[in-house]
Amino acid sequence: MSANTVGSDTGRKPYLTTTDLTKNFGSFTALSDITLEIYEGEFVCFLGPSGCGKTTLLRAIAGLDIQTFGKVTQAGKDVSNLPPSERDFGIVFQSYALFPNLTIRRNIAYGLENRGHSKAEINKRVDELLALVGLASQADKYPAQLSGGQQQRIALARAIATNPGLLLLDEPLSALDAKVRAHLRHEIKELQRTLGVTTVMVTHDQEEALTMADRIVVMNNGVIEQVGTPIEIYRDPATAFVADFIGTMNFIPGEFNGGTKLKMGEVELQCEVQGTGPKGNILVAFRPENMLVQEDATELPNSFEAEIKYMEFMGSFFRVDLMSKSASADAHIKGDFSINMVRRTGVKEGDTIRVSIPKDRLTIYPGASNNG
Amino acid sequence: MANVTLPNTRREVKAKASRDDWTMRAFMLMIGTYLVVALAFPLYAMLSKSFEDKDGAFIGLDNYINYFSTPALFNSIENSVFISIVTMVITVTLAFFYAYALTRSCMRFKGFFKIMAMVPILVPSLLPGIGLIYMFGKQGYLKWMLFGHEIYGPLGIIIAEVFFTFPHALLIIMTALAISDGRLYEAATVLRASKWKIFWTVTLPGARYGLISAAFVVFTLVITDFGVPKVIGGQYNVLAVDIYKQVIGQQNFSMGAVVSVVLLIPAIFAFYVDRQVQKKQVAQLSARAVPYEPKPDIRFDALMMSYSSIIVLIIVTILATCQFAALVKFWPYNLDIGLQHYNFDLMDGGGWDAYYNSIKMALWTAAVGTIVVFTGAYMVEKGRGVEKGRTLFQFLAMMPMAVPGMVLGLSYIFFFNNPDNPFNFIYGTMAILVVSTVTHFYTVAHLTAMTALKQMDKEFESVSQSLQQPFYKMFLRVTVPVCTPAVLEIAIYLFVNAMTTVSAVVFIYSTHTQLASVAVLNMDDAGDIAPAAAMGMMIFYTNAIARVLHMFVAKALEKRTQAWRQR
Ligand SMILES: Nc1ncnc2c1ncn2[C@@H]1O[C@H](COP(=O)(O)OP(=O)(O)OP(=O)(O)O)[C@@H](O)[C@H]1O
Ligand SMILES: [Mg+2]
Numbered sequence: 001m002s003a004n005t006v007g008s009d010t011g012r013k014p015y016l017t018t019t020d021l022t023k024n025f026g027s028f029t030a031l032s033d034i035t036l037e038i039y040e041g042e043f044v045c046f047l048g049p050s051g052c053g054k055t056t057l058l059r060a061i062a063g064l065d066i067q068t069f070g071k072v073t074q075a076g077k078d079v080s081n082l083p084p085s086e087r088d089f090g091i092v093f094q095s096y097a098l099f100p101n102l103t104i105r106r107n108i109a110y111g112l113e114n115r116g117h118s119k120a121e122i123n124k125r126v127d128e129l130l131a132l133v134g135l136a137s138q139a140d141k142y143p144a145q146l147s148g149g150q151q152q153r154i155a156l157a158r159a160i161a162t163n164p165g166l167l168l169l170d171e172p173l174s175a176l177d178a179k180v181r182a183h184l185r186h187e188i189k190e191l192q193r194t195l196g197v198t199t200v201m202v203t204h205d206q207e208e209a210l211t212m213a214d215r216i217v218v219m220n221n222g223v224i225e226q227v228g229t230p231i232e233i234y235r236d237p238a239t240a241f242v243a244d245f246i247g248t249m250n251f252i253p254g255e256f257n258g259g260t261k262l263k264m265g266e267v268e269l270q271c272e273v274q275g276t277g278p279k280g281n282i283l284v285a286f287r288p289e290n291m292l293v294q295e296d297a298t299e300l301p302n303s304f305e306a307e308i309k310y311m312e313f314m315g316s317f318f319r320v321d322l323m324s325k326s327a328s329a330d331a332h333i334k335g336d337f338s339i340n341m342v343r344r345t346g347v348k349e350g351d352t353i354r355v356s357i358p359k360d361r362l363t364i365y366p367g368a369s370n371n372g
Numbered sequence: 373m374a375n376v377t378l379p380n381t382r383r384e385v386k387a388k389a390s391r392d393d394w395t396m397r398a399f400m401l402m403i404g405t406y407l408v409v410a411l412a413f414p415l416y417a418m419l420s421k422s423f424e425d426k427d428g429a430f431i432g433l434d435n436y437i438n439y440f441s442t443p444a445l446f447n448s449i450e451n452s453v454f455i456s457i458v459t460m461v462i463t464v465t466l467a468f469f470y471a472y473a474l475t476r477s478c479m480r481f482k483g484f485f486k487i488m489a490m491v492p493i494l495v496p497s498l499l500p501g502i503g504l505i506y507m508f509g510k511q512g513y514l515k516w517m518l519f520g521h522e523i524y525g526p527l528g529i530i531i532a533e534v535f536f537t538f539p540h541a542l543l544i545i546m547t548a549l550a551i552s553d554g555r556l557y558e559a560a561t562v563l564r565a566s567k568w569k570i571f572w573t574v575t576l577p578g579a580r581y582g583l584i585s586a587a588f589v590v591f592t593l594v595i596t597d598f599g600v601p602k603v604i605g606g607q608y609n610v611l612a613v614d615i616y617k618q619v620i621g622q623q624n625f626s627m628g629a630v631v632s633v634v635l636l637i638p639a640i641f642a643f644y645v646d647r648q649v650q651k652k653q654v655a656q657l658s659a660r661a662v663p664y665e666p667k668p669d670i671r672f673d674a675l676m677m678s679y680s681s682i683i684v685l686i687i688v689t690i691l692a693t694c695q696f697a698a699l700v701k702f703w704p705y706n707l708d709i710g711l712q713h714y715n716f717d718l719m720d721g722g723g724w725d726a727y728y729n730s731i732k733m734a735l736w737t738a739a740v741g742t743i744v745v746f747t748g749a750y751m752v753e754k755g756r757g758v759e760k761g762r763t764l765f766q767f768l769a770m771m772p773m774a775v776p777g778m779v780l781g782l783s784y785i786f787f788f789n790n791p792d793n794p795f796n797f798i799y800g801t802m803a804i805l806v807v808s809t810v811t812h813f814y815t816v817a818h819l820t821a822m823t824a825l826k827q828m829d830k831e832f833e834s835v836s837q838s839l840q841q842p843f844y845k846m847f848l849r850v851t852v853p854v855c856t857p858a859v860l861e862i863a864i865y866l867f868v869n870a871m872t873t874v875s876a877v878v879f880i881y882s883t884h885t886q887l888a889s890v891a892v893l894n895m896d897d898a899g900d901i902a903p904a905a906a907m908g909m910m911i912f913y914t915n916a917i918a919r920v921l922h923m924f925v926a927k928a929l930e931k932r933t934q935a936w937r938q939r
Pocket of ligand 2: 055202
C-alpha cells in the first residue's frame with residue numbers, strides 16, 4: 001500500500017501518522033488499514049458519508065477509542081496505545097460538551113488549572129482567548145445563555161487554551177444553521193492559520209471540506225478513497241465514488257480499448273487517458289459545468305446531439321436535464337448552462353441542441369461488468 | 373487497497389491505562405467488593421445453611437424434604453402467592469384509574485392528589501395493619517361493614533397490602549401513561565373513535581408495559597412483605613412471617629434458611645420479568661412523541677375527582693385512625709385525649725432511644741448510601757476498559773432488588789455473626805444496620821444515579837482527559853453539581869426507607885441499636901397497640917418533614933442553578 005502522501009510534501013516530515021490502522025467492533029470492521037500522513041500546520045478534513053468511519057478514525061487518533069491494530073505517531077513519538085491524557089491534543093465535539101454549570105471563563109480556564117500557572121496568568125490567558133474568538137463580553141455567562149455559534153467558539157477556545165500540538169474537530173459546525181455555519185467556517189480557518197496548529201476536522205459536508213481544508217481525506221466504508229488538495233479531489237477524482245460524492249458528475253456507460261478515443265453509445269469521443277486505466281466496458285464521467293453548447297454552425301469537437309427535457313433555474317445558472325439517443329438510450333445527462341448563454345441562444349425545453357465535452361474534462365472509471 | 377495482511381501476524385493494540393483509569397477501577401473494585409461482602413457472601417452463607425442441621429453438619433436436602441412434608445409450612449407458599457396475586461389485581465386496577473385521573477383528566481387539585489397518594493410510602497407497612505385493627509378489629513368502629521367476616525387473615529392482609537403498594541404501582545403506571553404519544557389520540561379523535569374505543573385501543577395498549585411492570589412490582593412487594601401479615605395475619609401463615617417465626621420463635625435457623633430460599637424463587641422470577649419489561653418500555657419511547665394534553669370535560673373530570681377523593685379519603689382514614697388511637701386513653705372505652713401512649717420508655721421496644729436511633733440510622737444510610745451508590749454508578753458508567761468487570765458490577769448492583777429484606781437480614785446473621793468472619797466486629801452495631809439497609813435499597817438508588825449520569829454528555833470525560841485534568845475534578849466540579857437533583861432524590865429515598873424498614877433489620881438490631889420501626893413491631897407483639905400506632909405515626913411525621921425539607925432544598929437549588937439549567 002502506498003502512503004497517502006502528496007508530491008509537494010515529500011521532504012517535509014509528517015507530524016501525525018497512522019499506519020495500517022484497523023478498528024473492529026466485534027466482527028464489524030469500521031476502519032481497515034488506514035495509512036495516512038499529516039504535516040505540521042496542515043488543515044486536513046476527513047470527508048465521507050455517514051457511517052464511513054470518520055469519527056472512529058478521529059477517536060483512534062485521540063486515544064479515546066483505541067484502534068484494534070496499527071500504529072499512530074505524533075511528533076515523532078509512538079502514541080499507539082496511550083490514553084488521551086498522555087497525548088497532546090485539543091478536541092471539539094459536535095455537542096461542544098461545554099460544562100453547563102461553569103461560566104464561560106471557567107470553562108476555558110478548565111484545562112489551564114493544575115499546571116502551575118497563577119490565577120492572574122490563567123485569567124490573562126482566558127481574556128486573550130476570549131478576545132481571539134470575539135466573545136470578550138460573555139465571560140460570566142453560562143453556556144446555556146449563549147447561541148449555538150457562540151458555544152461553538154467557546155468550545156474551540158477551551159480546546160486551544162493549552163496550546164496543543166493537534167486540534168481535532170468532530171463535525172463542529174453541523175449543529176448550526178447554514179448562515180452561522182458559513183461564517184464560522186471562515187473564522188475557524190482564519191484562527192487555524194493564525195495559530196498554525198495542525199488540525200483534523202471530520203465532516204460529511206463537502207462544501208465545508210472544499211473551502212476549509214488544505215488536504216481532504218475522502219473515506220468510504222472504512223477505507224481511504226483518495227487524499228489530495230480540494231482542487232485535486234475535485235478535478236481528478238481517483239475513484240467513481242469520489243467523483244460521485246464530491247460535486248455532481250455524469251456517468252454514462254461506454255467502451256474504451258486504449259488509444260485516444262472512446263465510445264459512448266454511438267458517439268465517439270476524443271480523450272486523454274493514461275495507459276494504466278480500465279479497458280473494455282467503462283463509465284464515461286464528466287461534470288455538468290464542463291459541458292459546452294454549440295451556438296452557431298461551426299461544429300465543436302467531441303460533440304453530440306441531445307434533447308433538452310427539463311430546465312431548472314438555480315439562481316446563477318440553469319441545471320439542464322438532457323437525453324441523447326446517440327450517447328445512451330436511457331441515461332439522463334446533466335448540464336449547467338450559464339444565464340448569459342441561455343439568453344444569447346434562446347434554448348428552451350424541447351429543443352434539440354449539440355453539446356460538447358472537452359477531451360481534457362473526460363474521465364473514465366471501470367464499468368459495471370468490469371471488476372477494476 | 374489490495375493489501376493482504378494476515379491478521380495473525382499483527383499484534384492487537386492493548387490500550388495503556390492512565391493513572392485515572394486505575395483510580396477509577398480501584399473505586400469500582402472497592403464498591404464491587406462491598407456488594408460482594410454485603411450481599412453475595414451472606415446469601416451464600418444462607419444457602420449453605422439450608423443444607424445443614426442445627427449443629428452445622430451437612431445433611432443434603434433433608435431440610436427441604438422436611439419442609440415439603442410439613443403442611444403447616446408449605447401451605448404458606450399457596451397463601452403467599454394467593455394474597456400477592458389478589459393484591460396485585462386490586463392495586464393495579466385502583467392505581468391505573470388514579471393515574472388515569474391524574475394524567476388524562478382536567479380535574480382540579482392534581483398536585484394535592486399526587487402528594488396524598490404517595491403518603492403510604494412514608495409509613496412502615498405495620499401501620500396500615502394497625503389502622504385496620506382499629507377500624508375493623510374486635511372493637512373496630514367500622515366492624516359492621518364486614519358482615520361478620522374476620523379482619524385478621526387474608527382479608528386484612530390484602531386491604532393493608534393494597535394501601536402499602538398503591539403508591540409504588542401508581543408511580544410506574546403514571547410514567548407509562550405520561551409518555552404515551554399524544555399524536556395517537558389526535559389521530560383516533562380525528563377518526564371519530566369513541567372515548568371507550570380510544571381507551572381500549574390506544575390507552576391500554578400504550579400503558580401495557582407499565583401495567584405489567586407495576587403488577588410484578590406489587591407482587592414482589594407483597595410476597596416479601598413481613599409487616600402487614602405479622603400484624604393482621606392472625607393464623608394465616610405466609611412465607612415472610614414463617615421465616616421470622618422459625619428464627620425468632622423456634623430458633624430453627626436452618627428451617628429459616630429453607631423458607632428464605634423458597635421465598636427467593638418467586639422474588640427473583642418477578643424481578644427478572646420486570647427487568648425485561650422495563651427494557652421494552654424504554655425502547656417504546658420514541659424521541660418525537662408528543663405529550664398528551666387532556667381537554668376539560670365537566671362530567672368526566674367530576675367522576676375522576678370523586679374517584680380520587682375516595683382513595684385519598686381511605687388513605688387519610690387509616691392514618692387518622694392510627695393517630696387518634698394513639699392519642700386516646702383507652703380505645704374504645706375512654707376516648708379522652710392524652711399523651712400517655714407516647715411514654716415509649718415504659719414499654720418494650722427500646723423507648724424513645726429507638727426513635728432517635730432510627731433517625732441516626734436513616735441519616736447514616738442516606739449519607740453513606742448516597743456517596744457509595746453515586747460513586748459506584750459513576751465509575752461503572754464513565755470509566756474506560758474492563759468491560760467484564762463493569763458487567764459484573766451492574767449485575768451485583770441489580771441483585772438487591774430481587775432479595776427480600778427478611779432473607780438479607782437472616783443471611784447477615786449467618787455471615788456476620790460467625791466469629792471467624794473478619795467483619796464479625798460490626799455485628800450488633802449501628803454499622804451493620806446501615807450496611808444492611810444501604811444494600812437492601814441499593815438497586816433503585818443505583819438506577820436513579822445511572823439515569824442521571826446517562827443524561828450527561830458522554831464527551832465531558834473525553835474533554836477532561838484531553839485537557840489532562842484528573843477525573844475527580846470533573847466528578848466534583850461538574851458531574852455532582854449537575855446531578856444534584858438525582859443525588860438528593862437518592863438521599864431522601866434512602867432516608868425514608870431506612871426509617872420504615874423492618875424486614876432488613878429485624879434480625880440484626882441489638883439492645884443498643886433498637887429502631888423505631890422494630891419498636892412498632894415489638895410493642896404490637898406485646899399487645900401495646902396504641903403505643904405501636906403512636907410510634908408508627910412518629911415515623912410518618914419524621915418522613916413527612918424530611919420530604920418537605922427535601923422539597924425546599926430541591927426548590928432552592930433549582931432557583932440557584934436555573935441560570936445554567938436548560939429547560
Ligand atoms: N461503539 C461501536 N460499536 C459498534 N459499532 C460502532 C461503534 N462505533 C461506531 N460503530 C460503527 O462504525 C461505523 C463507523 O462509525 P463512525 O461513527 O466512525 O462513522 P462516521 O463516519 O463518523 O459517521 P457520521 O457522519 O454519521 O458521524 C458505523 O457503521 C458505526 O455503526
Ligand atoms: Mg461521526
